[in-house]
Amino acid sequence: MLIDTMIGMIAAVLTTSSFIPQIFKAYKRKRLDDLSPYLMLLFISGASMWLIYGIFREDAIIVVANVLALAFNSTLLLMKVMYANGKVVKENK
Amino acid sequence: MLIDTMIGMIAAVLTTSSFIPQIFKAYKRKRLDDLSPYLMLLFISGASMWLIYGIFREDAIIVVANVLALAFNSTLLLMKVMYANGKVVKENK
Structure with a gap:
């Protein structure tokens, strides 16, 4: 496997998996007050564009x-x- | 300009700018309790790998x-x- 493909895969796993602990924390605390909705809205629209970009560039x-x-x-x-x-706000420390 | 370059630029601006409202919200509330530190740590390591990937692929x-x-x-x-x-916790709504 090419070195850049390997680096790309590691990069993808790291950035993608970064959202998992955030989902668990939100589920545990039932709270996301400190998170800006614009972070998610902009990120969703950006990820959609990156998806199209990846298709154009044939980059799986x-x-x-x-x-x-x-x-x-x-x-x-x-x-x-x-x-x-x-x-639903539970102050889980 | 090629269509995929334009899409890539829009994607980059959207995902990158998504963090700006989060930084403002954190500065205003002086609180980031609901944000998982692993989100940032994993994202930082992932973004570093994507940076290396981009250099390998010569993708500005x-x-x-x-x-x-x-x-x-x-x-x-x-x-x-x-x-x-x-x-420093200020309950700004």
Whole structure:
């Protein structure tokens, strides 16, 4: 495997998996007040564009990384809305 | 300009700028409790790898996007540490 493909794969795994602990923390605390909704909205639109860019460039790593980033960020946005509406606030330390 | 270069630029601007409202919100509230430190740590390491990937692939868009993502995420991580230690908590709605 080419060195740049390997680096690209590691990069994709790291940035994509970075959203997982955030989803767990949100689920545990039932709270995302400190997270800006614009972070997720902009990131979702950006990841969609990166996805198209990856398709144009026929770069599978960019495509897969951004499909996952889209999924995780949409989940976070959904949780943000749910917890903000439900006002389910548990002060878990 | 090629269509894929334009799409890549838009993607880079969107994902990179997504961190700016988060930095403003953190500065205003002096609080980042709901943000997972692993989100930033993983994202910083991932963005570093994407930066190297972009250099290997000679893709200026990927390089510039990830230099900025690195800068913004490092700023957020610094704020996370500062506000957690300083215990400066102001309940701004």
